[in-house]
Amino acid sequence: MISSWWYARRYLSKRQRLVVAFLLIVVAVSVFVAFNFAYYYEVSYRNARTRELYSRLIKVFFEEYIVESNLTAVGELDGVKKYYPMIANTYMAHHEDKSGYVPVEFCDRELVVELLKQLSFSLDPKGVIYAGYLVALKLDLREGEKLSFGPFSGVVGCVLPYTGSLLDTVLFVDLSVYIDYAGSEANVSYNGLYIFLISRDYEDSVVNALYERYRVRYISSPSRVAEWVEKSNRLQLLSSMFFSFLALLMGLGIIILMVYREYEGRKRELSILSALGAKTNTIISALLIPLYIALFSGLLVGSILTFFLVIPYYHLFVYGYYRLFGINTYVATFFSVGLTLLVMLLATVLVIKRKVKGLRPMEFLRAEL
């Protein structure tokens, strides 16, 4: 093995161009592999988090605005632990030179705390305006900065952490902002509800009761969300899986082709090594070490490029803002890229082992060649 390293080091120093070319190809392949795997894991993560959020939660949108007194009956339904009325609307929001349509939910501050708790976040948000993570990214918002949306305006008290769920896309606003705008004497009415269940077993009965008592426009319940999340993301998941697999095959194809070409181009040299008494494993290692170095560095560089450059710029191009994926996505992606690397290594070892074993040194050592 020492002799293989010794030999490979010298080969690398003399064949830098080839190694750099190989490195660039591997970087390109690994960017493609890492990008697709990252998307696959990000979508899977979001699905899981949204399902987790709705594990015992029902969100209702009514056809009409309902005064609070007419909603108290919800609290008396079997299986309802807590409920929070809210006013949901979509407004054009403006912050400095950024603007965009944002779903806004006027609700009790405690609701935000409870929703975050569902996702294992223990947070005590300050102020009266709480921006979901992606809303903040979209509008380039930071805590303490002024934001206007529709007829409202105020200072962002808290940018919520990245939850991976639908909470990231909502701008939560304390009801006091709405009441201040409407006037304290106004009879506030609501077009939506968040209902926390004691357990998921009560989902059907509560949903049926809601349909019976109110004119419901839409209900998101644990089973419906699970179904919806699956449905809406299936295409993304399928395409990510397909492209990841394609990237794997492509990468594998390119690597094997390069290894094969490298072998074909170095047959004479390998024959000399064999004549000088190098064992099969030494010859294989001497051949593969430079490729492995390029492969390892290429995949590492490719993954880092994807995580910190390609994905952020892709978001900038498509959604108008930079963003990094969550650490969980990156860790899973890195392992998948590592696994891809392992598959590639095994494939190259198999190909080369077969080739080297079939090598007939005398064919290449004869003078007439």
Place this chain on the structure above:
Amino acid sequence: MSAINDNIVRLNNVTKIYGFRKILDSISMDVYRGEFLIVVGPSGSGKTTLLGIIAGLESPDEGEVYFEGRCIGGMNVDELAEYRNKHIGFIFQNYNLIPHLTAMENVMLPMIIAGLKENKAKRRALTLLKQFGVKDKAMSYPNELSGGEQQRVSVARALANDPMLILADEPTANLDRENEEIIMEFLSRTVSEGRTVILVTHKEYLCDYASRVYRLVDGRLVGV
């Protein structure tokens, strides 16, 4: 022939067939320790194949090859590699130096393969290059060397692990007369140091250097 005592290599009815052609036809011969054996024959007569078989780089279709009494046909691939590395030094007509290694590194290579430490291998390589008059070319790559210099490096490489047996395949075919003499003198010197040399060539006049000569025609040893 006083130095000759027992045989180092024995070929017993060795036959090698490529396609429908018998390259070697029932070759039997003994090579003795400390002798300079030259096998003369025209090109295509099977000379290189004979060396390949002795080195274990090719296997005979029939017959056996013994090295110091051990049948090399019974060795596995790695044992054969070790056999070549420890006991055989190969010199080729077209030098077969590794292009991306310097002259010194080419000489170091068999020693590194044998597991010798880099420093020791370097020291020995420089000694050998000095011995063959190419120490000043130690850091040159093969394409920066003349044919004669490349062959001297090749001889130094063949001697790197101090092997008992040197196999030389037309070592002077690409050299001018002056370099040819130098190489033949080097080989004669290695024989006088106790090594055995088997040299195959088509040049009859080189037989003057031999302690024994075999003639190979159409795969058969026809005269001694």
